[in-house]
Amino acid sequence: MVKIQGAPQMSLAPNSGFVWGVSTSSFQIEGAARIDGRGDSIWDVYCREPGRVRNGDTGETACDHYHRYKEDVALMRDLGIDAYRFSISWPRVLPKGRGAANEAGLAFYDRLIDELLASGIEPWICLYHWDLPLALHELGGWQNRDIAGWFADYTALIARRYGDRVRRFATFNEPCVFTLFGYGFGWNAPGIADADALHRAIHHVNLSHGAALEVLRAAVPHASLGAIHNRQPCFPAGPNVDDAAAARHFAEYWNDAFPHPQFFASYPPALAKAIEPFQKPGDMALIAGPVDWFGLNHYLPHYIKADPNVIGATFGAPPPDVPRTTIGWPIEPKAFRDSLLDIHRRFGLTIYVTENGTASDDTPDSSGHVEDVGRIAYLQAYTNAMQDAIAAGADVRGYFVWSLLDNFEWTSGYDQRFGLVYVDFPTQRRIPKASARWYASLITGKRRPSVPQISKNSAEAITATR
Numbered sequence: 001m002v003k004i005q006g007a008p009q010m011s012l013a014p015n016s017g018f019v020w021g022v023s024t025s026s027f028q029i030e031g032a033a034r035i036d037g038r039g040d041s042i043w044d045v046y047c048r049e050p051g052r053v054r055n056g057d058t059g060e061t062a063c064d065h066y067h068r069y070k071e072d073v074a075l076m077r078d079l080g081i082d083a084y085r086f087s088i089s090w091p092r093v094l095p096k097g098r099g100a101a102n103e104a105g106l107a108f109y110d111r112l113i114d115e116l117l118a119s120g121i122e123p124w125i126c127l128y129h130w131d132l133p134l135a136l137h138e139l140g141g142w143q144n145r146d147i148a149g150w151f152a153d154y155t156a157l158i159a160r161r162y163g164d165r166v167r168r169f170a171t172f173n174e175p176c177v178f179t180l181f182g183y184g185f186g187w188n189a190p191g192i193a194d195a196d197a198l199h200r201a202i203h204h205v206n207l208s209h210g211a212a213l214e215v216l217r218a219a220v221p222h223a224s225l226g227a228i229h230n231r232q233p234c235f236p237a238g239p240n241v242d243d244a245a246a247a248r249h250f251a252e253y254w255n256d257a258f259p260h261p262q263f264f265a266s267y268p269p270a271l272a273k274a275i276e277p278f279q280k281p282g283d284m285a286l287i288a289g290p291v292d293w294f295g296l297n298h299y300l301p302h303y304i305k306a307d308p309n310v311i312g313a314t315f316g317a318p319p320p321d322v323p324r325t326t327i328g329w330p331i332e333p334k335a336f337r338d339s340l341l342d343i344h345r346r347f348g349l350t351i352y353v354t355e356n357g358t359a360s361d362d363t364p365d366s367s368g369h370v371e372d373v374g375r376i377a378y379l380q381a382y383t384n385a386m387q388d389a390i391a392a393g394a395d396v397r398g399y400f401v402w403s404l405l406d407n408f409e410w411t412s413g414y415d416q417r418f419g420l421v422y423v424d425f426p427t428q429r430r431i432p433k434a435s436a437r438w439y440a441s442l443i444t445g446k447r448r449p450s451v452p453q454i455s456k457n458s459a460e461a462i463t464a465t466r
């Protein structure tokens with residue numbers, strides 16, 4: 001690890017300016033899929049295709065946040081958070097993705113933002129968390145260069161409508177994940193596995209990011225802008241040279257396909273040649289427009305093996321002695337600390353941790369409480385790792401837990417519970433878990449409950465067989 005000299009020692013104490021928050025996304029919590037004029041997104045269609053999502057789950061009702069947002073903001077108030085990061089559903093505000101806006105959809109976010117502000121919680125808007133309007137997909141979606149203009153127009157609508165009350169905007173959530181899984185591997189909506197589609201999508205998402213930055217800078221006074229990346233160490237899964245090469249290649253797609261052009265105005269070597277045919281003069285300057293912070297979503301390091309897919313690499317198994325969460329993700333807080341320091345060193349920007357958290361097999365006990373000790377152990381270990389990174393010089397100014405509520409976890413459906421608050425989906429009853437109380441006390445700094453450190457034994461409590 002490179003030692004960073006002279007960096008500020010951030011304090012996480014109350015009133016230090018450090019932002020504590022929670023994150024959600026539109027498709028995963030809102031529900032109300034066919035209400036008040038919302039259009040379909042690619043995920044609505046994907047959920048309807050047999051075998052795509054576990055148990056045939058859909059986002060039709062999700063957490064019914066569209067109707068229960070007041071109750072959910074009250075839960076946030078009880079947590080004592082400073083900020084709430086949510087995404088706008090593009091097809092709710094523009095049912096066809098472009099053209100006529102849907103006033104009822106826009107009004108929902110007015111109500112949400114006003115409720116947040118009245119509760120002393122700062123809204124952080126993410127413009128795109130994977131729910132592309134179906135009508136745009138039918139025109140080629142992220143494979144069509146015109147999408148940069150469509151995205152800029154959508155951004156202008158959002159900026160004009162909410163820019164008087166919101167100044168924190170993220171353009172995209174995890175562009176590497178939705179391009180690779182949606183266009184490269186075919187594991188997520190829209191289910192395409194094609195190298196050409198992947199490379200077009202990567203470039204057009206980057207262009208859309210740059211176009212949105214320009215719109216936001218012009219329209220929103222004191223805008224504070226960033227993109228949210230999923231970026232972490234990619235280790236070879238096995239000792240052979242193929243896995244080592246695959247891990248390096250995978251990292252260029254996963255870690256560099258977006259930050260590299262966005263910060264350095266060029267593509268990493270593995271992508272440069274493949275993307276060249278889609279580039280036009282001026283593209284790279286637009287893509288590399290200035291941002292104010294780096295949004296990091298962190299869950300796990302990757303163990304990569306060679307594979308005959310479109311990029312020649314895929315996920316392998318973590319070492320057998322590494323504890324895992326119920327979704328099978330390795331628990332390695334050191335990789336979080338290392339990622340934060342690596343980002344600090346490479347990009348030299350303020351970092352906000354815009355997602356971190358864990359799935360666990362939560363169920364209410366006989367007295368109705370949800371004692372998610374495994375999640376508390378996880379969050380304790382990861383916030384400690386963040387503090388270590390800050391002590392070593394990383395300029396981390398905020399941390400958002402994924403997620404406020406148990407929600408629709410993409411192809412895992414409702415089986416994987418990531419919330420600080422338990423949701424009983426048949427009744428939509430919310431039950432704050434023990435981890436919600438723990439997080440509230442971490443934020444107020446009044447009481448730091450002692451919790452088990454992550455060890456093989458404590459991790460077994462949250463390790464599943466799935």
Ligand code: FCB
Pocket residue numbers: 025028173174177230297355402409410418
């Ligand atoms: C991230 C996604 C988020 C959620 C968490 C668990 O990759 O951004 O929507 O699914 O994983």
